[in-house]
Amino acid sequence: MTKPLSVGVAGLGTVGAGVLTLLRDNAATVAARAGRPIAVTAVSARDRMRDRGVSIAGLRWYDDAAALANDPGVDVVVETIGGTEGPAADLVRAALAAGKPVVTANKALLAIHGAELAATAEAKGVALCFEAAVAGGIPAIKAVREGLAANDLTRVMGILNGTCNYILTQMRERGIEFAQALSEAQKLGYAEADPSFDVDGIDAAHKLAILAALAFGRPVDFAGVHVEGIRSISALDIKLAEELGYRIKLLGIARRTEAGIETRMHPCMVPVSHPIARVDGVFNAVVAEGDFVGRVVLEGRGAGAGPTASAVVADLIDIARGRTTPVWGVASAALSHAPSLPMSQRVGAYYLRLMVVDRPGVIADVTAALRDNAISLESMLQRGRAPGEAVPVVVTTHDCEESQMRAAIARIEALEAVVEKPAMIRIEAL
Template identity: 55%
Template sequence: MQDALRLGVAGLGTVGASVIRLVQEHGKHLAVRCRRPIEIVAVAARDKTRDRGVDLSGYAWYDDALTLAHSNSIDVLVELIGGEDGPAEAAVRAALTSGKHVVTANKALLAKHGMEFAKLAEANGVSLNFEAAIAGGIPIVKTLRESMAGNSVTRVSGILNGTCNYILTRMEREGLSFEECLREAQRLGYAEADPTFDIEGNDTAHKLALLTSLAFGCQTSVDSIYLEGITEITTADIEAADELGYRIKLLGIAQRTDTGIEQRVHPTMVPKSSAIARIDGVLNAVAVEADYLGEVVLVGPGAGGNATASSVVADIADIARGDLMPTMGRPATELEPYTRARMRRHEGGYFIRLSVFDKPGAFATIARCMAEKNISLESIVQRRRAPRSEAPDLSADAPRPTAPQPVIMITYETTEADIKAALEAIGRENVIVGKPRMIRIERKPDAGTAQG
């Protein structure tokens, strides 16, 4: 049996402690499966006195990750600090430069520095593995990089943030507001004290940028992603989607088109019958569409210490076995420049919710603004302000409300530019109050995900 693979773990938060616990408990099994022992020899964190629930007495202690990265006592730096710069960036750079393998769960770091670090790893003959950086315990990196090597991927998409999925699930099931669900997510530890990175879609965007590179063999380009979070989703949107046979999910979507690669992160209405609609709570799901294999959907826990540690140790096991793969599935020098796709027609159409003044000509004005942008309306429905359990009274003798009323429009396929231009025109006509709400619709009944 070969000599032990020596690990240095930088960052002893929830994931770091879980990695140590997993290696301690399953060390014998790992040695058999990898044909060599895997041993943690050193750790790095700021506070040595903190109780992390694992025995650290047998490991060398470092107060900073950079010193650990330079140490000749380790073969692999396991970076679990987080952040796109700072100590994590410095430690990973130092480890790769000195010929050490790196395993990381840091999607922000890779979204910003991934191309540079991939070249550095390959130049020094070491691995840069990051299974845990995308969708927690779901083995999507290995699937794209290895299992689907014989396929040409056309589309990759899914639910990549458990915090947002938890909030949307609670809003639908319990009729709670976004703010109420966010507070509960924070109480349960599903959302950070400052949840902006999650709820505005940035976390999903970083993961999507890495998936795009893996799927299409191109350089990462997180700045090219259309980004829209879930902060403006209301219970009215959730209820309307339910009545129309849809559920609202925050999706990350990347697909190849004739003009380049399209990347989007935004709320989407998906049919209740679709696979993606049934992913609830903090679960993640990733769907990949390819020419020979068709569609594959992977579902699992997208966060949490044990799930993420499972992916981290899987990457370590690959290194122990000597499985050295290019970071993005092909040599970094052969990754194609990212070409952003031109805007195209959205095949599923759009859901539009307006708050319309109840006055003569309002509906005609709205229809005219839509027609001037060549937007065809499949339906337009006025909804009375009433509890969900009460059917609205639309009879001719019913008294007409005087306050602005919710109006829902469903369009046929059109471009986002035309939709936005039409809504801006409607806003100038003094027939609505507040900001219009627009959500993309996915119509394919058997689709796993939504089209952007």
């Protein structure tokens, strides 16, 4: 019998325990597809006595995760600890330095240190695999890096955070505000007690940085990603978007232009006819567009023990079979160094909702601010009259540059009749 692939797993939370469970429950299927058995032989976590719902009896235990990398009986290291520094980073660096392949679900680590880690993996001639780091069980990494390898990709985008997508779906379907939807998501376990990483767009932006590196064959550049979350989205904006033929999604977009690479994570209004507009609840979606393949849409669960463990084990099967590919799709010498474009250069349409005192001359002042910044109106909507009281006014524009819109908003916000900070959402034609 072919020698089993011996795996060391560091981090026995939801994902790590899921990997142990999958490898045991589907042992025969995995062995057939890998060409040999894959077995966990060593583990590391913070609390040895904790009940994780999966037995660790008979497995070698390491209190120090980095020490697991130097276990001579471990062929490949799986990192599911999380975080950009500390034990996770120490373990991955130690494993690669020891010439051992690494499988990680850690998108933050890759987004921040991915260029360094990829260089080490290449120098040591070992695999650094991370299918589980983006979109959970959706095979987004393999699709972009390998399945679409013959294409020049022009754009990759996606709904990359199930927590935010669930919150926005609940707000739309039930007409509730963000705070209530977030509270309910926390009670259901879809959102953390501190939801900042999710609702402020950081988690999804880590994933977008990885997808952009793969799509355009360049080093990962998280610093070049523009990041906004969903805290400012209101039920009123969601309702008005529906009336205008759009749905609001937290969308990550990476696009190649002649000037460089555009990477941005922010709420978008997307046409209801686009497939991504119909991805609801905790589901994720990734869309890639290539010159020969056209548009490819992948949808599925983006988190959870089962989907994420599925992605981790898919990488282990590749390693067992000896299938490897450069971390970012091409060797380091062939990586592109196209610059990241600032958000101020984004060109597109905009939705602008203002709360203004209903009195003569207000609309003229608003349109003057837009006109003076060379912004053309596409439509204007005002519902009802309430003289002397605040009423919503909605403006949609034709394409303009972000810097123009920012300048116009600053002038509009300074108007005495504007009683709230204007709500601005970018419209994506897709």
